[in-house]
Amino acid sequence: MNIGEKLKHAREEKKLTLKSLADISGVGQSTISDIENGLSKNPRRDTLNKLANALDVSISDLFSDTTSNKNEDTSSKKAYLNIDIVPEEFTDANLARQYVNKHQIFGSHGFDPDKLDDSEILEFANELLKQMEMVSFKYRK
Numbered sequence: 001m002n003i004g005e006k007l008k009h010a011r012e013e014k015k016l017t018l019k020s021l022a023d024i025s026g027v028g029q030s031t032i033s034d035i036e037n038g039l040s041k042n043p044r045r046d047t048l049n050k051l052a053n054a055l056d057v058s059i060s061d062l063f064s065d066t067t068s069n070k071n072e073d074t075s076s077k078k079a080y081l082n083i084d085i086v087p088e089e090f091t092d093a094n095l096a097r098q099y100v101n102k103h104q105i106f107g108s109h110g111f112d113p114d115k116l117d118d119s120e121i122l123e124f125a126n127e128l129l130k131q132m133e134m135v136s137f138k139y140r141k
Helices: 003-013 018-025 029-036 045-055 059-063 093-102 104-110 118-139
Strands: none
Touching: 003 029, 003 045, 003 059, 018 029, 018 045, 029 045, 045 059, 093 118
C-alpha cells in the first residue's frame, strides 16, 4: 500500500469524509484527494503531520507496511514497497536500502548498497538526505 492508500484507509476507518478531514486537519480537501489518489507525489512533511495528527496515527504508520504478517522474519519481508515521500531521517535500514537502490546513479562505478550492513546503509542514506537539503538551498527560487 502506498501512502495515499494508507491515508485513505485511515480516513475511512475513522468514518471521515474528505471535507471533515480537511476541516479537522486544516489541509485542503483537494490536497488530501490528490495525496490519496497518487496525484501528489511529494506532499510536504508538515501536511502529512497535520493529516496524521487529525487521524490519530503516527506519520511512520503512513510509511510502514501494515499488511505484512507480524510473524514474518523482518529480514526476509519487504517492508517498504513504495517510497512516495522521503522522510526527514531514515531510521529503518530496509527503507534506507530501498531509497538508495531506487536511484540508479548510486549503482555506478561498482557501488553496491546491498553489501552495506544496516548501520552503514542508514548512515549513507541519511548523508544523502543532508546533501540534498544543502543543494536544495542553492537552487531554491
